[in-house]
Amino acid sequence: MTDYAHPEVLVNTEWLAGHLDHPGVRVLEVDWDPASAYELGHVPGAALVDWKRDINDTIRRDILSAEQFSALMRRLGVTPKTTLVLYGDMRNWFAAFAFWTFKIYGHEDVRLLNGGRRKWFEEGRAVTETTPSFIATDYRPEAANTSLRQFLPGVRDLIGRADHGLVDVRSPAEFTGQISAPPEYLNEGAQRSGHIPGAVNIPWAQAIQEDDTFKPAEQLRELYQSRGVTPDKSIVTYCRIGERSSHTWFVLTYLLGYPNVANYDGSWSEWGNSVGVPVEKAQAEVPQPVPA
Amino acid sequence: MGHRNLDLATAEEGCGDSALGRVRRAYATLDPGELLEVLTTVPEQAFAVRVWARRAGGDVVEESREQGRTRIVLRRLDR
Numbered sequence: 001m002t003d004y005a006h007p008e009v010l011v012n013t014e015w016l017a018g019h020l021d022h023p024g025v026r027v028l029e030v031d032w033d034p035a036s037a038y039e040l041g042h043v044p045g046a047a048l049v050d051w052k053r054d055i056n057d058t059i060r061r062d063i064l065s066a067e068q069f070s071a072l073m074r075r076l077g078v079t080p081k082t083t084l085v086l087y088g089d090m091r092n093w094f095a096a097f098a099f100w101t102f103k104i105y106g107h108e109d110v111r112l113l114n115g116g117r118r119k120w121f122e123e124g125r126a127v128t129e130t131t132p133s134f135i136a137t138d139y140r141p142e143a144a145n146t147s148l149r150q151f152l153p154g155v156r157d158l159i160g161r162a163d164h165g166l167v168d169v170r171s172p173a174e175f176t177g178q179i180s181a182p183p184e185y186l187n188e189g190a191q192r193s194g195h196i197p198g199a200v201n202i203p204w205a206q207a208i209q210e211d212d213t214f215k216p217a218e219q220l221r222e223l224y225q226s227r228g229v230t231p232d233k234s235i236v237t238y239c240r241i242g243e244r245s246s247h248t249w250f251v252l253t254y255l256l257g258y259p260n261v262a263n264y265d266g267s268w269s270e271w272g273n274s275v276g277v278p279v280e281k282a283q284a285e286v287p288q289p290v291p292a
Numbered sequence: 293m294g295h296r297n298l299d300l301a302t303a304e305e306g307c308g309d310s311a312l313g314r315v316r317r318a319y320a321t322l323d324p325g326e327l328l329e330v331l332t333t334v335p336e337q338a339f340a341v342r343v344w345a346r347r348a349g350g351d352v353v354e355e356s357r358e359q360g361r362t363r364i365v366l367r368r369l370d371r
Contacts, residue, residue, distance in 0.1 A: 036312035040343040089310060121336035 003217040005257025009250075010114045010214070011085055013123055019085075020045050026078055029117070030055070030088035030095040032243075037089035041127035043120060046087075047076055048131065051094040051243075055101055063149075063265065069105045070139050077134025080108065087113035087120070091212060093204075096246040100263055104149060106142025112250065115213040122211060148249075150236045150262040152270055156277055158236060159197050165233045166199035167224075169248045170240060170268065175201040177281035180272055190272025194281040196238070200227045204244040207251045220256055234260040238267040294326040300337055311337045312344055319350065322368040327353065330364045338362040 004010065011019075019025045020043070027046040031037045038048045049055065054072055055064055064072065078084065084107060088095035095112060102110045113120070121127070158164040173179050177194035195201065206223055209215055215223070229235060235252055237245035242265025249263040271277055298318045300311045311332065319328055332338050338357075341364050345352050354365040 033310045033313065036310040036316075036340055036344070040312075040340050040347075118334060118336045121339055122334075124335070127339075 004214075004255040005217070006254040009111050009254045011111050012114050012213075013120055013125060016043065016085060016113055016120075017125060022083075024081070025083045025085060026076060027085045027087075028076065028095075028098070030086055030098040032088075032090050032094045034089075037117065039129075041129055042117075043087070044126055044128045044130070045132055047134070049076075049086075049088075049098055051088075051097065055094075055098050063101050063104070066105060066141050066144060069101070070141055073107075073139035073141075074136045075134070077137055078107075078139060079137050080139065083109045083111065085111045085113055087116045089117060090243075091118065091205075091208075091247075092116035093243040093247050096250045097243040097265075100148060100246045100249055104145050106145060115211055118212045147260075148262055150264040152264075152266055152274060152277070154262075155196065155236055155238075155264050155271070158234075159278070163233055165229045165235045166196055167229055167235060167237045167245075167248060167252075168195045168199040168201050168239070169204040169237060169244050170195075170201070171203055172201060174240070174268070175199075177279075180268070190268055192272045192279050194272075194279040195268075196271060197278050197280040199238075199280075200229065202227055202229070202248070204239070204247045207248060214251065214255060217255060220251060224252065224256065231256070231258045234262070236262050236264050238264040238271075240268045241265070242267045294323060295329065296322070296327070297329045298331070300330065300332040300334070312340045315341055315344070319348070319366060319368060324368055324370060326368050328366045328368070330366065331361060332364075333361050335362070338364060341366075 027043055028049045029038045029042050029046045030049040030051055032051050034048055034050050057064055086095040086099055095116065099110050099112055168175050175195045180190040180193035207215060207220060235258060237248045239245040242263060245263050245267060249261055252258040252261045296318060298315060315330055322328055330341050342352060345366050349369060351367040351369050352364060353367045356363050
């Protein structure tokens with residue numbers, strides 16, 4: 001992992017297995033659907049972070065507030081010096097989203113388990129149904145780093161600007177406008193389908209290998225730079241609700257070291273339903289093989 | 293006796309839907325005694341199906357693993 005720009009934000013399964021009882025490490029499983037994941041079995045000592053309940057403001061459509069973040073950290077027995085190791089269901093998407101929100105609120109040492117829950121189970125490592133409890137702490141967050149987040153008006157202002165890049169990490173079918181959301185996602189559809197004008201389609205999964213670990217830095221660099229997503233630009237990532245794009249935000253920010261990357265968490269479920277914003281429909285720009 | 297199949301590799305995992313969610317939905321449509329054959333290449337999914345079935349009162353009739361693919365056959369016991 002040393003070829004990444006910030007290898008310290010990734011831990012592998014072996015490292016985690018050796019630090020489960022470390023007092024300075026708190027392992028958090030971030031799930032969209034805890035009943036299908038954490039509640040069935042999890043990494044020993046890991047605490048549940050329920051994405052819908054804990055990472056979102058349940059009244060407004062928003063990420064958790066600074067006060068809610070502080071309350072979450074206190075409940076999990078976390079201090080500003082604690083090393084947080086995140087993993088979760090759905091290929092680490094929601095863990096990446098939590099990573100992003102924790103960075104917005106300035107927690108210094110947050111790490112992602114490379115390969116996530118899938119790799120832990122793939123390797124036959126220990127799991128438990130026991131839930132840990134912690135002594136509450138007094139946690140006060142840093143001032144929010146809003147540069148990590150982009151909102152609709154800001155994205156609209158970027159359209160057509162050469163010094164910015166928009167990365168749509170959804171599937172080609174969503175990007176080209178064949179569908180606005182898969183039919184089983186009744187709450188995530190949109191009035192219009194397509195993508196934000198000027199965006200390039202680089203599905204999130206192109207950043208990982210078969211075992212869900214991240215591709216080597218060289219391959220990642222080639223993947224993004226060959227599509228015009230270069231570190232000299234300010235980059236905005238988006239998907240449908242902002243969690244897959246958190247995964248790509250993580251790759252660009254920490255594995256490749258791009259200095260200016262923001263996640264547009266309103267994503268297609270906001271853009272595709274909004275009045276007065278343009279939509280583009282086109283073929284996905286998948287790289288074509290070079291003729292012999 | 294009816295027999296249905298669910299290959300978890302055929303649907304792309306998307307936000308808002310888990311592999312076990314698809315199993316639960318398929319299981320809910322079974323009649324008592326009917327079988328559901330679940331196929332997966334992901335050990336995490338096999339684990340989830342196994343534990344959930346036990347908790348849900350389902351009967352794991354068969355489980356095998358061949359060439360990296362796990363096959364779990366569930367039988368619905370009640371309705």
